[in-house]
Amino acid sequence: MTSSIPPRSPKExxxxxxxxxxxxxxDVASESSVSKKVVSPSKAxxxxxxVGGGSKKSVxxxxxxxxxxxxxxxxxxxxxTRGMVPAIEAADAMTKAAEVSLVAREFVGGGYVSVxxxxxxxxxxxxxxxxxxxxxxxxxxxVAAHIIARPDSEVEPVLKVSGAKRRL
Amino acid sequence: xxxxxxxxxxLRLERRFEFSTYELTRDFLDRLGELSExxxxxxxxxxxxxxxxxxxxxxxxxxxxxxxxDDMRFASEIxxxxxx
Numbered sequence: 447m448t449s450s451i452p453p454r455s456p457k458e459x460x461x462x463x464x465x466x467x468x469x470x471x472x473d474v475a476s477e478s479s480v481s482k483k484v485v486s487p488s489k490a491x492x493x494x495x496x497v498g499g500g501s502k503k504s505v506x507x508x509x510x511x512x513x514x515x516x517x518x519x520x521x522x523x524x525x526x527t528r529g530m531v532p533a534i535e536a537a538d539a540m541t542k543a544a545e546v547s548l549v550a551r552e553f554v555g556g557g558y559v560s561v562x563x564x565x566x567x568x569x570x571x572x573x574x575x576x577x578x579x580x581x582x583x584x585x586x587x588x589v590a591a592h593i594i595a596r597p598d599s600e601v602e603p604v605l606k607v608s609g610a611k612r613r614l
Numbered sequence: 615x616x617x618x619x620x621x622x623x624x625l626r627l628e629r630r631f632e633f634s635t636y637e638l639t640r641d642f643l644d645r646l647g648e649l650s651e652x653x654x655x656x657x658x659x660x661x662x663x664x665x666x667x668x669x670x671x672x673x674x675x676x677x678x679x680x681x682x683x684d685d686m687r688f689a690s691e692i693x694x695x696x697x698x
Binding site for chain 1: 636651
């Protein structure tokens with residue numbers, strides 16, 4: 447079967463994997479000195495958004511990796527879903543199932559969404575299982591789930607929310 | 615005797631379990647959760663719809679700690695969670 451869509455000229459093609467900093471959505475919430483504070487012109491005029499993007503409200507604190515005072519326990523739980531709806535369902539189920547803190551929601555590209563929680567190991571364990579159950583019943587469901595009982599301290603900077611509204 | 619693979623850097627035991635349905639996967643995770651709560655040992659868990667990957671690190675938090683008899687015993691107990 448041949449495609450009826452004419453090929454794009456090199457100037458029209460949007461390279462979503464470009465390494466050009468001006469065309470990437472860069473971490474705007476990181477405290478790291480390594481990250482660049484460069485935002486593409488098309489995104490610069492948009493305000494920060496909460497869940498789903500487009501809102502003018504600031505990102506809720508529950509979605510930010512705040513100080514360790516609000517988080518007891520260091521275990522890390524992660525669920526990756528295909529789509530936003532199962533991700534919200536998973537986040538809701540995880541926080542209701544056990545004493546965990548929702549630390550990040552990330553759009554990782556291709557329609558995939560990752561949700562991260564932290565807390566005591568047993569709580570994170572139960573929480574991720576509940577979240578997996580919930581998102582498995584919604585939409586395209588669970589892609590992957592992962593629990594790290596004792597993350598290395600070097601991993602901490604990676605867990606800070608990027609603030610990206612979406613990734614192409 | 616456990617059926618896990620021993621890996622190095624860092625030293626750990628790994629095993630993959632596969633299931634035919636998500637329900638069986640979740641049942642196993644529930645049994646694993648009960649065992650973990652009972653023994654106060656929590657392996658790293660990675661799972662999807664029909665598989666579970668477990669990583670069991672030495673109970674000791676010291677750097678370069680070897681795998682102990684208790685680690686091996688816990689691995690065998692996890693193996694016993696699989697119904698024949």
